Amino acid sequence: MNKINVKKKQILQSKGSLHSKAYIVESGLLRSYTIDENGKEHIFMFGPEDWIVTDYAAPDEPCDLYIDALEDSVVIQIEKNTELEIDHKKIIKRIRVLQKRIIMLMSASAIDRYEHFISTYPTIAQRVPQYMIASYLGITPEALSAAKSQHLKYLK
Template sequence: MKKVHVKKGTVLQRKGDLSSKVYLVESGLLRSYTIDGKGKEHIYMFGPENWIVADNCQLNEPCQLFIDAIENSIINITTKEELLKSSPDLKALAKRLRVMQNRIIMLMSSNAKERYEHFITTYPNVTQRVPLKMIASYLGITPEALSRVRHQLSQKNG
């Protein structure tokens, strides 16, 4: 790990970057966030002392999050690849965290239609196996709202 002093306002990572670093906060405060298509900022998490802040994107996949310092900070930086080499068991955890990150960002910044379309893409075989009430719960909407979304999509695709 490389120890670095960063000033408040320093952007450590931009959405779309292809290489994701892992930041261990020794002192100070980081945040990770995304900006949706309408320009609205959605904070994913804060990283105070002894927290790890990282985007869980895969190698050579665009990152989804901005990461910046909101206080003067001392951080230790490594790459995700180095971290995974040190513990192969972390690969399964990293995959799980990536799925959770995608879900949280989607819930914060997508409308019901976009969430449902993402659900269908992520779980193509689950739609027929669970009640619509469960899908609505997963999407954070009412069953009635899900019915409206499904109707809109059927009109568009039909």
């Protein structure tokens, strides 16, 4: 176990690294993301306090995700094959999150994606720029803006 201070914008992991680690976020905010062939970023996951951010590639295979810090953060770096994989309940929960994310990406409307996002990450909407939320949701910033207005209308 290895506690590290990470500055905003610092990159913890690049795509293609071997023996990538897992990061438990003690404070601050990480994200994992991929970059497509046109150079566009797609956010895979946000990691606020108490979340674990990692790439599930096998330890001897190159990983697929970049991980960086969106805020100054304190994280605990662990080996993927030890502590992380022992915590079975957390892993099952993670599978649930991933399944939901795939369903959302395939089939949900912008408003449903947005509402699922704010229930999953209640504190993130205020902490990251709008274009990153759109990237996570797989929609355009314009569609996000429309979904937010629609959501506010429902609340009234």
